[in-house]
Amino acid sequence: MKKKIFLLFLILLGGLFWFKYKPLVDITKVGFTEEPTATPVVKKAVLQFAVVGDPESDLVNLSKIINRVKEKQGTFLIFAGDLTQVGSPGQLAEFKKVMDESGLEYYIVPGNHDLYTSRKQTKDAKKYFRDVFGTPYYQVIKNAGKFKVKFLFLDNSDEYSKMETDQINFLNNNLKKASNKLNFVFFHLPLFHPSSDYIMGYQEEIISKQKDELLSIFLKANEASRAKFAFFAGHLHHTSSYEWSGMKMYVAGSANSLRNWQTPRYLEVKVFSDAEFEVKEVEL
Secondary structure (H helix, E strand, O other), X not given: OHHHHXXXXXXXXXXXHHHHHOOOOOHHHOOOOOOOOOOOOOOOEEEEEEEEEOOOOOHHHHHHHHHHHHHOOOOXXXXXXXXXXXXXXXXXXXXXXXXXXXXXXXXXXXXXXXXXXXXXXXXXXXXXXXXXXOOOOEEXXXXXXXXXXXXXXXXXXXXXXXXXXXXXXXXXXXXXXXXXXXXXXXXXXXXXXXOOOOOOOOOOHHHHHHHHHHHHHHHHHHHHOOOEEEEEEOOOOOOEEEEEOOEEEEEOOEOOOOOOOOOOEEEEEEEEOOOOEEEEEEEO
16 A cells, blocks of 8 residues: 555656746647658659758768758758757858758758847847848749749748838738749748747747738738748747648758757658648758
């Protein structure tokens, strides 16, 4: 009897300890579920790219990703923000130098870490990023055989300021010309996540309202066309895939070895001739 009481006490004590020190948000509840459950039909990709989240100046893992992507001819790289640890001019320039020298085609959006130093040293949180990489939002259109794929790169990296009016106008104008087949959208901060609060607007209510407006904009664009929309983000350091209002959303796990819920990894995306696409998780 005493033994049972003691075991019960230990269980209760462990439960109290977990409750006190558990993470504020358990993002591991939503994992990556894109793997097929049956033997897939082998299809040839007409377009392929990799999505990398939060390398945060981990140049060792960045080099590994570059080498793996080079093995797959025709693959380009997309970085979903937090390229650096603190966004100093030196760190940003170092990342750009590595990628430029890699010879790979690549695209980026800034993350909140990429604004740290500029916010501290200037009145413009994005100044250092723009000095190195230019405009942080833009579009790219890729040929995928018989159709085109639109890539929208948007900047919601500033946790304390709304996306500027010019960027919202840019988005609205581009959605009027959305691909009739497939549109990929890239942010740093997720617009929605089923188990994490660390999404766009988690620091400021006014930004949370803008996030809701963005979701409404994309929902209307999706309903007004036959096109597919898929969203990619970073920030959470844990890979996950889920849906919102019938649209697929993905979070790329971190490529950094130090601050990570998982082992470092990235996403590999293949687009097929029927405008379907496949997303796979690749561990380093």
